[in-house]
Amino acid sequence: MSLNVWKYILIILTLFGLIFLLPNITTEETWKYHIVSAIFKVQNRLQATNLSGTLQTFRNNHTFCSHLGKPLSHKEELEERKLLNSITWPQVPSGSEPLNLSQTSDPAHSLFTIVLSKKDQRWYVGDQLEVLVHLHDFQGRPKRYGGDFLLARLHSPKYKAGVAGQVLDHKNGLYSARFPLLWEGSAQVEVMMVHSSEAVAVLRRLREKLPHRVFFVSLFRRGLISETTACDTCLPQDQGPLCNYTDLRSGEPWYCYKPKKLDCDTRLDHARAGYLKNITTNSESLLFQSGVNIKVPIHANTTNTITVLQSRKENGGKKTDPVKLATSGYYYQDSWRPLGDVAMRKFDTPAAISQCLADKVVYMYGDSTVRQWYEYLVTVLPEMKEFNLHTPKKAGPLMAVDDNHNIVLNYRCHGPPIMYTTIMANELRYIANELDGLTGGPNTVVAISIWAHFSPFPGEVYIRRLRHIRTAVVRLLERAPGTVVVVRTGNPRALDRDVSLNHSDWFTLQLDIMLRAMFKGLNVMLLDAWQMCVAHHKPHDVHPPKVIVKNMVNMLLSYACRERTRKTA
Known part of the structure; x- marks a missing residue:
């Protein structure tokens, strides 16, 4: 055979080889597209269920997460229970779930009032300032239960001073914000509603019912063959064999689905692939509106400003201990x-x-x-x-x-x-x-x-x-x-x-x-x-x-x- 014939045969074989290998070669953009598409199929399956009640909670789903690592000791179980109890949040009363936005907390209709000093209606360095916050709904009606998430601070633009307030939920639509008075001069109260109690109820449900709403992936590669699979602290075992990357020393669990053509030891990297979408109903989405009910200030009923005088020299009044108010510090002149x-x-x-x-x-x-x-x-x-x-x-x-x-x-x-x-x-x-x-x-x-x-x-x-x-x-x-x-x-x-x-x-x-x-x-x-x-x-x-x-x-x-x-x- 002539040299030219061999050249043509070599070209044909090369083309056939490329045709065979191309399906196994995955560029970065291609693998992201395919893995995210696969994840969204799982997402759609989840969304077809009743989001408010049918998904099992992460804590009690032992079948789904039976491989989460070493069992807890009795001491660790008690500590975990105590810690979880420490973050218990007031819930919307049963049967009080609002039918529409108008029944939820509205910072624009809410207000706060500075509680006047009992003695001479003056404030001194070392005293405690208290503010009473009244939450109302979008129709201006007072709220009758708690659970709203508020932040408060006392600040002075003149002195570039500021201190965080401690918020107390009275669980009846009323809240107290307390501040230690730590500098002399003018000071302004600022109260902000981060989330309504109804929005917090949605966040609680997402944490308990949809703990895997962030998608992680890993790329596996050997030579020209690349595959990408989903990864997480916990994966459904009925979707395929798993690669176990649980840390041998700490026992921290991490798993990826095993690639179809590659071994677990060919894992190359770790990345986030996206978030689960459409995880709230239309009415729930209204609870998370920027400028409406996410981090919106609550205005004062009359005034939000006080003047703080020098600390009392006489022993007539007790000074506030900032530590008892869980105050770790404050700013003065931006320091x-x-x-x-x-x-x-x-x-x-x-x-x-x-x-x-x-x-x-x-x-x-x-x-x-x-x-x-x-x-x-x-x-x-x-x-x-x-x-x-x-x-x-x-x-x-x-x-x-x-x-x-x-x-x-x-x-x-x-x-x-x-x-x-x-x-x-x-x-x-x-x-x-x-x-x-x-x-x-x-x-x-x-x-x-x-x-x-x-x-x-x-x-x-x-x-x-x-x-x-x-x-x-x-x-x-x-x-x-x-x-x-x-x-x-x-x-x-x-x-x-x-x-x-x-x-x-x-x-x-x-x-x-x-x-x-x-x-x-x-x-x-x-x-x-x-x-x-x-x-x-x-x-x-x-x-x-x-x-x-x-x-x-x-x-x-x-x-x-x-x-x-x-x-x-």
Whole structure:
């Protein structure tokens, strides 16, 4: 045969090979299309059911989630029950479910009144201010039950001052907001309805009945063959065989459906594929309207302003203890003033920060809200050089070094569920395991923030993760008592309808309550990001603005570089 004939045969064989391989080659856009399409088929099957009652709850669905990990000990069961009880929220009374929007809480028709001082109708530094909030519906009728989610703050634009208020639900449509008076001069009350009680009832139902409304996927690849399958903490076992990626050390469960043509060990990455859509009825959607009933201010009946005088010098009246009001601090001149045991120091210059962090290694673990601290320090320290590790900027790992001051900064995101970018599977780490790998000591600073990606999940999932982290923190402090550990709480964010259904501040507040309880009594600092954001005049954002981040980092540094009393023999 001539050379030309062989050339034609080779071309034909090559074409046949490409035709055979093309169905097995999946580009990034193609696999996303196919996997999301498959997920939406499951979504449509779920939506065909009665969303309000037929889906089993996550906690009691033992058949569906029988592989969720190690069984709890009796002590762990009691702790979990106590934590879940601590986030119990007043419910809409049975039989009082509104038929339409007009019967739900309306901030425009609601109002608040400043409760006058009993003695001389004056307020002094050290006193407590109380505000009474009256909730009404869209027809102006008073509400007769509680459960609305309110936020309150006392602030002064003149002094750039602010403090978060403590809201008490009287469960009859009335609420009290209480504030410690901490600065002299003018102060204004601000009350905001984040969600109506009826909207909270929808959020509760979504958390209990639709715990898997976020879709995760992994890409599997070997050579030119690629497949993508759904992943989660818990998957229906009747849809196909599973790949078990449960962490061997912590027992944190994670599963993916096994690819049809590839093995489980060919998993390449982890990503979020989207959210379950159309999870509320038309009438329920009206409860989540920006500018109408999501984060809308409630106006004062008469005035929202008071004047605070100098603190009383006589012993006639008792001063309010801000700690009893669970107030962790306040702003004055845009500077956070903590009311706890840690004295706030100002680190306004790179030299002051460098002096504090000299000879220290700082490990930051968690979500993007602690990555902000890493980015802030890298930006403000001119001698900090960031290594190019060729990793995603959002997920890391990230590392920066200041050779002159012997400072090392590290950031790594927490393990799944993590939602904000595609991450290589071999870079997924659990915080507990990372902590177990640290030597620790007085020159080691650990900052942890883990909350934002757990909002759509039931409380049990978050409790399990915090328990593993707490146990690892205890081990770290036992082998290296001088290690500095800071745990950042969650914070409110900007909300619209879609964000509310998966990442509402109501979810965050519940996580916040459990996190504080889990780490109570440990030798760690709980950095109160919630109050630091509620008290500030800047709009809520999942990623707080630089002025708040600076105050958070100053708190971190104040704790890391505090003067520690030496124990005498």
